[in-house]
Amino acid sequence: MMAPPVRQTARELRRLQTRERILGAAIAEFQASGMTGADVGAIVSAAGVAHGTFFFHFPSKEHVLLELEQREEARMAAEFARYLGSAHDLASALTKMVVLISGLEQRFGPLLFKELLALHFSPTRPSSDEWSDHPLIVLLVGEIERARGDGEVHPEIDAFYSAAFFLLGIYGVLTTVTRSDIRDAMLANLITTARRGLEAR
Structure with missing residues (x-):
């Protein structure tokens, strides 16, 4: 019943x-x-x-930011998961990740975006900091592992570190470069460099 x-x-x-x-x-x-x-x-x-x-x-302003971060991460993860459910390769998945994170920065503006990242990496963050609690990185790690299983990625590649370095690269470009033409070129180069670094030789 x-x-x-x-x-x-x-x-x-x-x-x-x-x-x-x-x-x-x-x-x-x-x-x-x-x-x-x-x-x-x-x-x-x-x-x-x-x-x-x-x-x-x-309880604090940090808790407002934490809830916002969790909601946005869940929203982006759901969109990324839908994307991964369709036909794609690793390069297009990396591009989709850049689009999702860039879109968040554009919606919230550079100040709030930097505040979200500062909270994300804060040692006093009022929440768990296990990477497995963050659905976006879990999905990206899974995608790199899928590509490794399909022979797209070198067998010795560590999926977690590759995903973490790629995400840090996106955050770095978005928080330090303001000119859109330079930013776009750097993000495109980041995708190319990441893909080449992961490729099976």
Whole structure:
């Protein structure tokens, strides 16, 4: 016998809506001022909630950023997984990863994007830092392992380190290069270099 679907109560729904309003207001404030410079007063005013309501939902500004990072990573991972489900090769998968991460930087702007990366690599991050808890890198590692199994990639290649170095390369270009023509050329070169470095000889 199947259990009946759990219905959300009106109170739970209001709580979720309040959380979403706070998150949306915090994103706008972080885009304008960065996380450190963000004013909780401005966030609660924009969200139309009391000051204590912010801290009920998020113990700190870092927790807002953490939730945003987890949501965006899950969204990008779902899109990447859909892409990997269609016909592709390793080069096009690497290109898709660049497109996904570049798209995040364009949507959030350079300041919030850098804040997300700073949290991602922070030693005081209020969450697990196991790479296996990050679906995007798990998928990229799996893709490199698939390509190695298909003979596209040298058998001695370490999939995790290759994926990590590739992602760090993308982050490096996006956070240090502002001219779009130079940035595009560097990202294209990063894909080419990564692919050649992984190729079975």
